[in-house]
Amino acid sequence: MKNILVTGANGQLGQSLKQLAGNYPEFNLLFTDYEDLDITDAAALDAYFAGQQIDACINCAAYTAVDKAESDEDKAFLLNFQAVLSLAEVCARYNAQLVHISTDYVFSGKQNVPYSEQDDTDPESIYGASKVRGEAAALGYNPSTIVIRTSWLYSEFAMNFVKRMKELMQERQELTVVFDQTGTPTYAGDLAKAILDILTFRFANPDTEIGGIYHYSNEGVTSWYDFAVTIKELTGATTTITPVTSDKYKTAAKRPAYSVLNKEKIKTTFGIQIPYWKDSLSKLLAK
Ligand SMILES: NC(=O)C1=CN([C@@H]2O[C@H](COP(=O)(O)OP(=O)(O)OC[C@H]3O[C@@H](n4cnc5c(N)ncnc54)[C@H](OP(=O)(O)O)[C@@H]3O)[C@@H](O)[C@H]2O)C=CC1
Ligand SMILES: Cc1cn([C@H]2C[C@H](O)[C@@H](COP(=O)(O)OP(=O)(O)O[C@H]3O[C@@H](C)C(=O)[C@@H](O)[C@H]3O)O2)c(=O)[nH]c1=O
Numbered sequence: 483m484k485n486i487l488v489t490g491a492n493g494q495l496g497q498s499l500k501q502l503a504g505n506y507p508e509f510n511l512l513f514t515d516y517e518d519l520d521i522t523d524a525a526a527l528d529a530y531f532a533g534q535q536i537d538a539c540i541n542c543a544a545y546t547a548v549d550k551a552e553s554d555e556d557k558a559f560l561l562n563f564q565a566v567l568s569l570a571e572v573c574a575r576y577n578a579q580l581v582h583i584s585t586d587y588v589f590s591g592k593q594n595v596p597y598s599e600q601d602d603t604d605p606e607s608i609y610g611a612s613k614v615r616g617e618a619a620a621l622g623y624n625p626s627t628i629v630i631r632t633s634w635l636y637s638e639f640a641m642n643f644v645k646r647m648k649e650l651m652q653e654r655q656e657l658t659v660v661f662d663q664t665g666t667p668t669y670a671g672d673l674a675k676a677i678l679d680i681l682t683f684r685f686a687n688p689d690t691e692i693g694g695i696y697h698y699s700n701e702g703v704t705s706w707y708d709f710a711v712t713i714k715e716l717t718g719a720t721t722t723i724t725p726v727t728s729d730k731y732k733t734a735a736k737r738p739a740y741s742v743l744n745k746e747k748i749k750t751t752f753g754i755q756i757p758y759w760k761d762s763l764s765k766l767l768a769k
Contacts, residue, residue, distance in 0.1 A: 483508060483509070483510050484508065484509050484510065484537040484538065484681075484685055485510050485512060485534060485535055485536050485537050485538075486509050486510065486511050486512065486536075486537060486538045486539070486540060486681065487512045487514065487519075487530070487536050487538070487539040487540070487578075488500075488511055488512065488513045488514065488539075488540045488542055489514055489515075489519060489521050489539065489540070489541050489542055489543040489569070490515060490516075490521070490541065490542035490543025490544060491513035491514055491515050491542060492515040492640075493515075493542050493543070493544075493546070493639075493640055494635060494636075494637040494639040494640040494642060494670045495542040495583065495635065495637075495670050495673065495674060496513065496515070496542040497637070497639035497640065497670075498637050498639065498670040498671045498673070498674040499511065499513075499540065499542070499674045499677070499678070500513055501671065501674070502671065502674050502675060502678060505678075506678050506682070508682075509678065509681070512536075514530075515543070516543070521541070521543045521561070521565040521566075521568065521569060522560055522561060522564065522565045522568075524568040524571075524572070527568055527569065527572045528572055528575075531572050531573075531575070531576040531578070532576075536573075536576060536578045537578055537579065537685070538578055538579040538580070538581065538681055538684070539569060539573055539578050539579070539580050539581070540581045540583075540677055540681075541566065541569055541580065541581065541582045541583060542583060543561065543565070544561055544562055544583070544613075545557055545558040545560075545561040545562050545609070545612065546609070547609075548587070548607060548609045548733075548735045548737070549733050549734040549735050550734075551607065551608040551609040551612065551735065552607065552608050552734040552735050553734070555608050555612075558608050558609055558612040559612045559615065561612075562609070562612035562613050562615070562616045563612050563615035563616045563619055564619075566582060566616035566619050566620050567616075567619040567620070567623060569582070569620070570582075570619060570620040570623040570624040570627055571623055571624075573624060573627070574623060574624040574626075579626065579628070579681065579684055580620060580624060580626070580627045580628070581627075581628045581630065581677055581680070581681065582616065582617070582620045582627055582628070582629050582630070583629075583630055583631075583632060584613050584616065584617050584629050584630065584631040584632075584695075585609075585610065585613050585631060585632065585633065586631060586632070586633035586634070586665055586699070586738065586741035586742075586743055587605060587606070587607060587609055587610035587613065587737065587738060587741065588603040588605050588610050588613055588614045588617070588631065589601065589603060589604065589605070589610075589738050589741050590604035590605070590606055590738060591606065591663075591737070591738025591739040591740045591741055592604075592739070592740070593740060594740055595744075596742040596743060596744035597697070597741065597742065597743055597744060598697070598744040598746070598747070599631075599694070599695040599696065599697060599744075599747055603617075606735070606736040606737065606738055607735035607736055607737070608735065609735060610738075617629050617631075617695065621693070621694070621695070624693075625693045625694075626691070626692075626693035627693055628680065628684075628692065628693060628694070628696065629694070629695045629696070630673070630676075630677065630680075630695075630696050630697075630698050630748075631695060631696070631697050631698070631743060632668050632673055632697075632698050632699055632743075633665050633666055633667075633668055633699045633741055633743060634665050634666060634667040634668055634699070634709070635667075635668050635669075635670050635673065636667060636668070636669065636670065636763075636766075637669065637670035637671060637766075638766060638769070639670070643667075643706070643709065643710075644667075644713055644763070644766070644767075647709075647710050647713045647714075648713065648717060648719075650721070651713070651714060651717065651719035651721040652719075654721060655721060655722065656721065656722045656723075656724065657710065657721055657722070657723050657724070658723075658724045658725075658726045658730065658731060659706050659707040659709075659710040659723055659724075659725065659726065659731070660705070660706050660707060660725075660726055660727065660728045660730075660731050661705045661706070661707035661708070661725035661726070661727070662705070662727050662728055662739060663705060663706055663728060663737050663738065663739055663740075663741075664703060664704070664705050664739065664740045664741070664742060665699075665703070665704070665705075665738075665740070665741040665742055666699040666700055666701070666702055666703055666704065666742055666743065666759055667699070667700060667704065667709055667759045667762075667763065668698070668699040668700050668759070669700060669757070669759075669762035669763065669765075669766060671762075671766075672700060672756070672757055672762055673698055676698055676748070676752075676754050676756075679752060679754060680692075680696075680748075680752050680754075683752050692751065696747055696748040696751070697743035697744060697745050697747065697748060698743070698745060698748050698754075698756070699742075699743045699745065699756075699759075700756060700757055700758060700759035700762055701745075701756050701757065701758045701759060702758050702759045702760065703742050704759065705725075707723065707725040707726075710723050711723055712760060712763060713763070713767070716763065716764055716767040716768075717767055
């Protein structure tokens, strides 16, 4: 039995892991959020790891309010950088595998072919910049860290684009949604399964070095506008959705115009099969 600490477990990825826990009886998943374990408190982290054998930690805790981060830089960096460094330190000290989650918003979006793990980061936002620092801190301190960059996460839990669109489509007759930002939605349940499968691989192959960055999203490519139209079609909503360019939908933070991720590395290293984004969305909305 492996003890796996999950931080930030009340968020959407954390709750998606909780939903799958029963499928992995060889893992004892320990779910914590900031009331039980505040990842910005290095002493609390050390005490937690000293108190019991932790074999791996999946860090789902983060500052994810992209627009708010523009005026709350210190808190974004505290959670997405300093706390990640503390986690990498404590995992190295107690010999635990750290799995840390990052984002497509680390990229500028100026590319027009899918981003691979080697491509340069150049974030457009404070959130993206704080995540770049977090990745570098985790891997710099502990090269065995597995950093998984993902994009456009949604789930039945917490707040996300799908839930927001469903709400707005009930409240409003008309919506405008940007069509000049291209990427890939990711169902958090698919990502949660990939993470647990990677840890299964990790424990079955303890001498294989697998630390580094991996990209994971669902398969396919879309825009936020097409994503919204698909949500409309699948839910039977009647709202009119008008495509607009980003300059017509003002936000505090700039998002990348293109953030499709190349997933070859994660597929070939771990033999992971990735669902097409519309299939995962249809399954969720049919529940
Ligand atoms: N959401 C998305 O679209 C995407 C997310 N990601 C990354 O995936 C990861 C998971 O994201 P997601 O599940 O959506 O995030 P959420 O915002 O849903 O969850 C984050 C959780 O961390 C908790 N938290 C906040 N501060 C602390 C703290 N000091 N100690 C412990 N827990 C804390 C939050 O609590 P509270 O809510 O009360 O603050 C929340 O429960 C993050 O690293 C994110 O950057 C990457 C790409 C896309
Ligand atoms: C609600 C809404 C958003 N938009 C635009 C704003 C933005 O450009 C885009 C996405 O909207 P949101 O603000 O909901 O999503 P955003 O917070 O940008 O989502 C991001 O979250 C972080 C945590 C990540 O790591 C990213 O991968 C990504 O998922 O859609 C519209 O055009 N119309 C609308 O009605």
